[in-house]
Amino acid sequence: MIVLKEIEKALGKKIVLKNLSFHIAFGEKVGIIGLNGAGKTTLMNVISGILKPDKGFIRVNGVESPMEHHHALRNIAYISGTRPQLWKDLKIKDSYEHCQKMYQIDKETAKCRLNALDEIFEVKPFLTAVPNSLSLGERMRCELVYGLLAEPEILMLDEALIGLDVSIKHKIMGYFEQCRMEKKSTMLFTSHNLLEVEKLCDRVILLDKGEIIFDGSIKRMMKEFAPLYRIEVKFEGNLPDFEDLPLEKFYYEHGVLEVVFDKQKIETTQLIKHIMEKCTVKDVKIKEPDLEDTIKKIYNGRKRS
Numbered sequence: 001m002i003v004l005k006e007i008e009k010a011l012g013k014k015i016v017l018k019n020l021s022f023h024i025a026f027g028e029k030v031g032i033i034g035l036n037g038a039g040k041t042t043l044m045n046v047i048s049g050i051l052k053p054d055k056g057f058i059r060v061n062g063v064e065s066p067m068e069h070h071h072a073l074r075n076i077a078y079i080s081g082t083r084p085q086l087w088k089d090l091k092i093k094d095s096y097e098h099c100q101k102m103y104q105i106d107k108e109t110a111k112c113r114l115n116a117l118d119e120i121f122e123v124k125p126f127l128t129a130v131p132n133s134l135s136l137g138e139r140m141r142c143e144l145v146y147g148l149l150a151e152p153e154i155l156m157l158d159e160a161l162i163g164l165d166v167s168i169k170h171k172i173m174g175y176f177e178q179c180r181m182e183k184k185s186t187m188l189f190t191s192h193n194l195l196e197v198e199k200l201c202d203r204v205i206l207l208d209k210g211e212i213i214f215d216g217s218i219k220r221m222m223k224e225f226a227p228l229y230r231i232e233v234k235f236e237g238n239l240p241d242f243e244d245l246p247l248e249k250f251y252y253e254h255g256v257l258e259v260v261f262d263k264q265k266i267e268t269t270q271l272i273k274h275i276m277e278k279c280t281v282k283d284v285k286i287k288e289p290d291l292e293d294t295i296k297k298i299y300n301g302r303k304r305s
Contacts, residue, residue, distance in 0.1 A: 029179075034208060078158070123141050
């Protein structure tokens with residue numbers, strides 16, 4: 001579906017993408033993540049055809065230069081929080097009509113799709129408005145519907161969920177989670193909200209200064225790089241003996257025992273079982289590292305090396 005080999009791109013004198021190579025198969029949901037300036041948006045622009053790479057090979061949906069093939073562009077939707085698609089001087093409904101004609105969707109099909117999308121994105125109150133009269137969240141809902149009307153094979157979302165109200169965002173996240181399970185389209189997703197990335201993506205490509213420093217499943221990233229786990233235990237009886245267990249550290253204070261451990265060395269269930277065999281447990285809290293903690297650890301490891 002998407003193939004990049006040894007891609008490089010400079011903006012001015014700065015090399016933004018450095019020797020990037022990867023393959024994305026049909027139906028994959030991939031999060032492209034990294035700090036500000038890592039090259040995420042530039043990479044999305046190169047994949048979409050907005051920017052041409054200075055070096056390397058790229059093929060998207062069987063085509064090497066999507067911008068030069070209208071039939072290929074009809075299979076791609078690129079929705080960005082910083083690059084509007086809606087015509088700023090047209091009413092939203094007129095932009096949707098333009099989308100319908102550009103993607104060669106018949107009127108009845110477009111109407112049915114808009115009705116279905118409106119159940120999630122609630123855009124019909126804005127159809128007679130122009131984009132500049134809307135709030136950021138309202139405009140992004142309209143932008144998302146514009147991109148989804150064509151039911152693209154490749155959906156690219158670059159910070160496309162910004163500004164959304166909590167209630168609407170919950171519905172929209174549910175919609176994209178359903179898309180993830182159905183695997184009817186390929187999705188590339190960037191967001192500073194890593195909880196969104198965890199919910200919507202199976203795989204992440206982590207960039208640092210234009211280079212790929214990790215490419216794989218979120219599950220593998222967490223397994224290989226996740227920081228230490230913690231257990232907090234309230235118990236009755238004597239302090240358990242941990243001498244034979246491969247723990248990082250433990251301490252007892254104000255009636256609470258906290259154990260820090262590496263899940264690669266000992267499983268959570270094994271540790272809890274050991275504690276329960278030694279004393280009466282009243283309460284247990286497990287703190288698992290999240291994706292953000294894990295990414296910080298990877299970046300910190302690169303700084304030290």
